[in-house]
Amino acid sequence: MTGLSVGEKLFIQGGIAQDLRTDGRKRLTYRPIYVETGVIPQANGSARVRLGGTDVIASVKAEIGRPSPMQPDKGKVAIYVSCSPTAAPMFEGRGDEELSAELSIALQRCLLGGKSGAGAGIDLSSLVVVEGKVCWDLYIDGLVVSSDGNLLDALGAAVKAALSNTGIPRVQVAADTTGEDQPEVDISDEEFLQFDTSNLPVIVTLTKVGRHYIVDATSEEESQMSSAVSISINRRGHTCGLSKRGGAGLDPSVILDMISVAKHVSEQLMNKLDSEISAAEAIEDDS
Amino acid sequence: MAGKASATPATYSPSPATRKGKPTIYKDGDRDWVRPDGRGFQQCRPAFFRTGAVNAASGSAYAEIGNTQVIVSVFGPRESKKAMMYSDVGRLNCNVSCTTFSTPIRGQDFDQGSDHKEYSSMLHKALEGAIILESFPKTTVDVFALVLESGGSDLPVIISCASLALADAGIMMYDLVASVSMSSLGSDLVIDPISEEESYQDGSLIISCMPSRYEVTQLTITGEWSTNKINEAMQVCLDACGKLGKIMRSCLKEATSATSE
Amino acid sequence: MGLSNVVGDLSLEMEVDAFRRLFPLRFYERHLSESIRPDGRTLKSARDTSVALGAVASADGSALTKIGSTTMLAAAKMEVMTPSADAPDEGSIDCCFVAVEYYMPSICSPLVRPGRPAEIAPVISKQLYDTILSSGMIDLKELSLISGKAAWMVYLDIYCLDADGALFDAALLSAVAAFSHLRFPVVSLNDEGRLVMVPEEGNGDKSGKEVVNKEKRKLSLSSPPFSLTCALHKNYILADPTSEEEAVMETFVTVVLNSSGHLVSLYKPGGPVLTQTSVIQDCIALTRQRMKEVQEILDESISGMEID
Numbered sequence: 010m011t012g013l014s015v016g017e018k019l020f021i022q023g024g025i026a027q028d029l030r031t032d033g034r035k036r037l038t039y040r041p042i043y044v045e046t047g048v049i050p051q052a053n054g055s056a057r058v059r060l061g062g063t064d065v066i067a068s069v070k071a072e073i074g075r076p077s078p079m080q081p082d083k084g085k086v087a088i089y090v091s092c093s094p095t096a097a098p099m100f101e102g103r104g105d106e107e108l109s110a111e112l113s114i115a116l117q118r119c120l121l122g123g124k125s126g127a128g129a130g131i132d133l134s135s136l137v138v139v140e141g142k143v144c145w146d147l148y149i150d151g152l153v154v155s156s157d158g159n160l161l162d163a164l165g166a167a168v169k170a171a172l173s174n175t176g177i178p179r180v181q182v183a184a185d186t187t188g189e190d191q192p193e194v195d196i197s198d199e200e201f202l203q204f205d206t207s208n209l210p211v212i213v214t215l216t217k218v219g220r221h222y223i224v225d226a227t228s229e230e231e232s233q234m235s236s237a238v239s240i241s242i243n244r245r246g247h248t249c250g251l252s253k254r255g256g257a258g259l260d261p262s263v264i265l266d267m268i269s270v271a272k273h274v275s276e277q278l279m280n281k282l283d284s285e286i287s288a289a290e291a292i293e294d295d296s
Numbered sequence: 297m298a299g300k301a302s303a304t305p306a307t308y309s310p311s312p313a314t315r316k317g318k319p320t321i322y323k324d325g326d327r328d329w330v331r332p333d334g335r336g337f338q339q340c341r342p343a344f345f346r347t348g349a350v351n352a353a354s355g356s357a358y359a360e361i362g363n364t365q366v367i368v369s370v371f372g373p374r375e376s377k378k379a380m381m382y383s384d385v386g387r388l389n390c391n392v393s394c395t396t397f398s399t400p401i402r403g404q405d406f407d408q409g410s411d412h413k414e415y416s417s418m419l420h421k422a423l424e425g426a427i428i429l430e431s432f433p434k435t436t437v438d439v440f441a442l443v444l445e446s447g448g449s450d451l452p453v454i455i456s457c458a459s460l461a462l463a464d465a466g467i468m469m470y471d472l473v474a475s476v477s478m479s480s481l482g483s484d485l486v487i488d489p490i491s492e493e494e495s496y497q498d499g500s501l502i503i504s505c506m507p508s509r510y511e512v513t514q515l516t517i518t519g520e521w522s523t524n525k526i527n528e529a530m531q532v533c534l535d536a537c538g539k540l541g542k543i544m545r546s547c548l549k550e551a552t553s554a555t556s557e
Numbered sequence: 558m559g560l561s562n563v564v565g566d567l568s569l570e571m572e573v574d575a576f577r578r579l580f581p582l583r584f585y586e587r588h589l590s591e592s593i594r595p596d597g598r599t600l601k602s603a604r605d606t607s608v609a610l611g612a613v614a615s616a617d618g619s620a621l622t623k624i625g626s627t628t629m630l631a632a633a634k635m636e637v638m639t640p641s642a643d644a645p646d647e648g649s650i651d652c653c654f655v656a657v658e659y660y661m662p663s664i665c666s667p668l669v670r671p672g673r674p675a676e677i678a679p680v681i682s683k684q685l686y687d688t689i690l691s692s693g694m695i696d697l698k699e700l701s702l703i704s705g706k707a708a709w710m711v712y713l714d715i716y717c718l719d720a721d722g723a724l725f726d727a728a729l730l731s732a733v734a735a736f737s738h739l740r741f742p743v744v745s746l747n748d749e750g751r752l753v754m755v756p757e758e759g760n761g762d763k764s765g766k767e768v769v770n771k772e773k774r775k776l777s778l779s780s781p782p783f784s785l786t787c788a789l790h791k792n793y794i795l796a797d798p799t800s801e802e803e804a805v806m807e808t809f810v811t812v813v814l815n816s817s818g819h820l821v822s823l824y825k826p827g828g829p830v831l832t833q834t835s836v837i838q839d840c841i842a843l844t845r846q847r848m849k850e851v852q853e854i855l856d857e858s859i860s861g862m863e864i865d
Contacts (some may be wrong), residue, residue, distance in 0.1 A: 107417075114414055122499070122519050236425075238515075248526060251517035256425040258470075258511030261530055268523055350719040351626035352666045352800070363614060367718060369664035391671040393662055396714045397616050397632040440663040440671065442716070444630065445613060 013232060021233050025218045032061075032227070037274055039225045042166065044285040046174040047293045054175025054204070056289070058167040061227065062157025067149065067167035069175045073194060074146035076137065084136020084144040088116050090151040090164060097156050115161055116151065116168065119212055119241035119250035130209040130241075130249060131172070138180050143194055145177060158228040161239050165212030166278075170286045172209060174293075176201030210241040210249040211279050213271040217259070222267060224274055238267050242275040329484075332492050333362070340476070340488040340536055345457065345547040347464040355465020359457035362490060363447025368458045370465040373435035386432035390420040390439045392454060398446040415441075415451055422455045422475060422504040422514035428468040437467055448490035452477045455504050455514075460544055464551070471506035472544050473513055474537040478502075478529045480519060485529050487536055501526070503533045507541030510534075581805050589793050596625075596799065603785070603797035603847055604723075608730065608858040610738040618739030622731040625799065628719040631731035633739050637702065638710040654700045657686040657713045659728055666720040666800075681725055684824065685715070685732060688813055692782040692821045695736065699776060702744065709741065722799040723786045725811055730851060733781045737859055741774050780815040783851050785844040787812070789828075789836065796843050810837065812844040816852060 013021075024030050034040070040061035049055035052068040076083060090112040092105035100108075122129030136145040149171070151164045179200040182193075216226040216237040223230065231237075236255030243249050248268060253259070335341070341362035350356035353369035360366075376387055392415040419441065427437070439462065441454045455475035462469060479489040479497035486493060494500070499519020505512045517526065577584045577595070588595055598604070604625030613619035616632035623629075638654070659682040661675040669675045689695070700709040713735060715728050788798040788806035795802060803809070808828025813821040820841065831837065 110413060111417060114417070118516070118518050243520070246523075248517060248521045248523065249519070251515060253512070253515050254421065256421075256513075258425045258506055258509065258513045259515075260510065261505075261512055261534055264512060264515060265523075265527060265530070268526060272523070350628075350664060352719055352721055353664070354667075356664070367664055371667045374667070391663060393671070395630075395632070395660075395662075395716055396658070396712070397613055397619075397634060400615055438663075438670070442662045442664045442718070444716075445615060 013229065017229075018233060021230055022219050025221050025223055025230070028221075030223065030230070034225075036221060036223045037270070039278060039281070042281060042285055044166070044170050044282070044289045046170055046286065046289045052171075053177065054171045054173075056167050056170030056174055056286075058163050058170060060159060060163045060166075060225065062155060063159055063163045064153075064155035065160065065163045065167045066152045066154060067164065067171040068152075069168075069171050070148040070150070071175070071177050072146045072148065073138075073180075073196070074144055076141060076144040078141075080133075081141035082137055083133040084146065086121060086131055086133065086136075086147045086149065088120065088149045088151070088168075089113050090116060090153070092153040092156070095155065096153050100153075112151070112153075112161060112164060115212075115239060115250075115252050116149075116164060118252060119165060119210060119239075120168065122249065130243065132205065132208065135205065138194065139182055143180075143182070156228065158231045159214055159225045162212050162214050162225065165210075165241065166282055169206060169209045169211065169282065170289070172204050173206040173286055174290065175204045177204060178202075208243055210243040211275050211282060212239055212241045213275050213278060214239040215267045215271055217255075217257075217263075222270070238264065238271075240268060240271040240275075242272055244279065246272050246276075248272075331486060331490075333490060337484060337486045338532055338536075340540070341490075343456075343540060343543050345460055345544055347460055347547060347551045353461075353465070355461050355463070355467070357457050357460035357464055359453050359460070361447075361449065361453050361488070363445055364450055364453045365444040365447075366441060366450070366453050366457045367444060368439060368441045368454065368461040370437060370439050370458075370461045370467065372437040372465075373432035373467070374438070376434065376436045380436075382434065384433050385429040386427075386434075387436040388420060388424050388427060388429065388439065389436050390416050390423065390441075390458075392416045392419055392441045392443065394443040394446065398443045412443075415454065418451060418502075418514065418516065419454055419458060422473055423458060423462070425511075425513040426459065426469050426471055426473045426506055427462065428470065431468040437462075437465075446491065448492070448494050449477045449488050451475070452488075452502055452504070456540060456544060460547065463548055471508050471511075472541055472548075473504050474507050474540040474544060475502065475504035475514075476533045476536040476540060478533055480521065480525070480529075485525070485532070487532060501529045501533065503530060503537065505534060505537045507538045581801070585790075585802070585805050589790065589795075594795065594802070600793060601796050601843055603850070604799075606730070606851060606854055608734050608855055610734060610858050610862050616735075617742060618735045618737075620731050620734030620738055622727055622734055624723055624727045624730070624797065626719050626721045627723055627727045628717070629715055629724075629727045629731035630718055631713060631715040631728075631735040633711055633713045633735045635739075635742060636710045636712065637707050637744060639707060654697055654708055655686075655689065655695065655711045655713065657689060657715070657732065658682055659685055659715045659717070661717045661720065665717045669720075677724070681728060684725060684822075685728055688729060688782055688784075688822055689713075689732060692780070692813070692815050694733070694778050694781045694815070695776060696779065711739075720800060722801070722803045723797050726784045726786050726797065729782065729784050729813070730855070733778070733783070734855055734858070736776055737778055737781070737855070738862070739776055743774075780817045780819075782813050782815045782821045783844070783848040784811055784813040785840070785847040786810070787840045787843060789831075794836065794839055794843070796847065810840045812840050814841070814844050814848055816848065818845060818848075 021031055028036050043059040045057040048057045049068045053071045055068040057066045091109050092100040094101040120130045138144055149168055153160055179197040179202055181195040214237055215222040215224060216234045218233045234255055235257040236259055238253050240248055241250040344360040346358045349358035349367055350369045353371055355370040358367050373386060392412040439458050441458060443450055452475035455473055459473035478485055478487050478501045479493050480499040481497055499521055502516045503512060504514040592600055607623045609621045611619055612621040612630060613632040617635045619632040621630050659678055661669050661678040663669045663671050702708055713732060715731055785796060787810050788795040788802055789808050790806045811824040815821050
């Protein structure tokens with residue numbers, strides 16, 4: 010974000026220092042969150058999340074695939090984010106590649122846990138149909154439609170909402186298959202299994218401006234940041250992933266302080282998000 | 297190559313099959329398991345650094361920590377690409393690639409090309425906070441890393457090695473960047489994991505810091521961690537970074553005293 | 558004429574380094590007329606050469622070679638493959654058991670950038686492949702394990718770590734060194750009739766599986782090839798040019814001889830025509846001398862390894 014005058018910059022910084030931001034929020038207050046589910050009928054699950062001027066869509070598509078030979082008891086999940094040129098002119102052509110890759114990696118880190126699969130928000134072993142032979146491949150795609158800061162938190166919330174909106178068809182495996190062959194599967198188009206999202210973390214990004222840090226920064230505020238830490242936290246209050254952006258170094262004690270603040274904020278965000286998701290699903294069911 | 301292309305479909309690599317069903321190296325609850333290379337949980341592998349490995353570059357460094365071998369070359373500050381807009385601070389461009397023999401199975405990383413995009417962007421984030429970009433406006437510094445052999449904790453070794461190469465090239469920095477990683481295996485934390493440990497890890501923590509300023513330039517956590525565990529892991533890693541920083545510093549001093557003689 | 562006067566005047570006042578960068582050709586021609594090169598070598602001598610075997614632990618054969626500051630790392634890996642039906646014992650041209658690839662990663666030179674590979678790399682790759690195969694250094698029959706069923710496929714990857722001229726010479730030397738360091742992994746037949754690697758510790762005997770290749774553990778290289786690149790400029794012949802010299806000189810000749818002294822290949826990439834055939838003969842004579850030097854260095858490092 011360029012084109013801010015010195016006065017505007019000082020206004021933003023001064024407001025944050027006095028705990029009264031330019032849009033009237035306190036440092037640790039989110040903008041109102043609006044959740045809409047089932048926005049893409051072709052997908053197995055989808056959701057749109059709006060956070061102030063930031064608008065993102067996430068969709069989940071499930072396909073039958075083969076587990077990798079290294080991990081025969083696990084399904085596969087691919088997470089990919091793209092930024093639409095409608096969000097900012099600089100995303101046109103290949104301009105979004107860098108940001109898209111960064112967001113994709115950050116989401117993967119937050120949702121998929123460690124290499125052994127421990128601590129993953131999505132339980133990969135629940136995606137297996139026949140061990141070593143058939144599993145579900147989940148393709149989670151995020152799309153940034155409009156960008157006004159805090160993309161990662163919004164994407165995290167959208168993925169969470171999309172997954173709780175996801176129905177995975179029940180699969181019948183033909184019994185008479187012998188050892189080597191790929192078993193035949195029958196995918197039901199009526200019965201769906203609900204996806205368990207209780208373990209999914211939310212992502213809280215703390216942006217450091219001056220000596221203070223704020224949640225849910227707008228892009229104007231992000232232009233003034235020295236560094237930002239994105240922390241994903243699950244319901245048990247455990248950290249499921251952390252990444253840092255921005256050049257300036259941070260004192261280790263500040264990072265620990267940020268983690269505890271994020272933990273506190275995440276509880277409110279998670280409750281707010283859950284109630285929004287259930288409200289959105291109620292509306293979808295009515296219509 | 298014509299010969300290679302026609303031959304590839306017929307080959308098979310014997311290694312992956314042996315991996316399946318191999319027991320994990322530790323058992324949860326067994327407090328006395330031993331790391332594959334016999335190190336203590338909080339003991340790093342011996343580190344070796346040397347600057348000036350590549351003459352064609354403005355600065356370079358070679359790092360060997362355990363089986364992990366890395367070369368980093370720094371070019372520039374030189375003219376930015378034509379398409380780049382004017383900038384009153386310098387640019388940093390990072391790229392990490394791997395040799396075909398860096399992993400036990402030849403060409404294992406090749407489905408994503410030999411360039412490692414994720415490492416490249418993490419290397420960039422770890423270094424940019426330490427470099428005084430204002431000191432070379434309008435120009436670019438290129439940091440290229442080649443992993444000769446991957447033996448675990450590759451990214452931290454690349455980061456530490458790259459900061460030495462930058463120092464060797466005479467790029468102005470606030471401090472060297474030392475980086476160390478930690479794996480969480482069950483209830484245990486092991487520092488500076490080797491590839492085998494990394495493949496079983498439940499979570500990882502990579503910290504890059506400027507030891508003399510005691511500032512963290514980059515921190516990445518994957519997997520589920522309680523706050524106490526993060527606290528403990530960070531403390532151990534920061535201590536290790538401090539020690540690593542001293543080794544790097546002495547390497548630089550040796551290099552300068554050798555040339556002045 | 559005016560220009561040369563200006564340059565002549567300037568050269569008195571200018572610092573040597575600045576003159577070298579601004580007028581590289583004149584800088585070199587001044588040196589050549591004195592029969593000396595900027596790095597202190599005579600025209601016909603090559604740079605210090607070293608060979609270190611076994612630089613890559615995970616490879617079956619590897620070598621790090623340096624000619625001056627030009628550095629090459631070569632590593633060979635072996636895999637088991639099924640040979641084609643028409644040539645059960647050896648590779649024909651279209652199905653060969655040896656693959657050679659030469660890489661120039663962006664660390665090696667300021668001219669190579671990521672996403673923009675060096676043009677010269679595939680050229681050298683092809684030259685190396687042709688040279689290694691046509692020299693007959695490797696008896697392809699030695700790569701056969703079970704006739705018609707299984708054979709070794711050798712992947713040789715050569716990385717240029719530091720590019721400072723004479724790239725082909727250094728790459729070929731590293732390839733020969735890596736081949737002479739190559740040890741076949743031990744393989745045995747498993748229950749399904751496929752060949753599997755036996756771990757080094759020798760557990761293979763305990764499991765009762767038969768080791769297929771007990772005796773044959775290394776390649777016998779017959780008269781390996783060595784090369785020398787000479788830069789030609791006017792009447793001067795410069796052996797083993799640096800990258801700076803390569804940029805200034807008119808043309809080059811790369812001569813490859815095998816260790817029996819027979820000519821394997823000769824390569825001249827365009828440039829001005831050679832008016833005298835004696836120049837070629839001089840180059841070959843230089844290569845013959847150089848070959849003895851290099852072979853001694855290689856033999857030394859091989860015998861050094863065998864003592865360990």
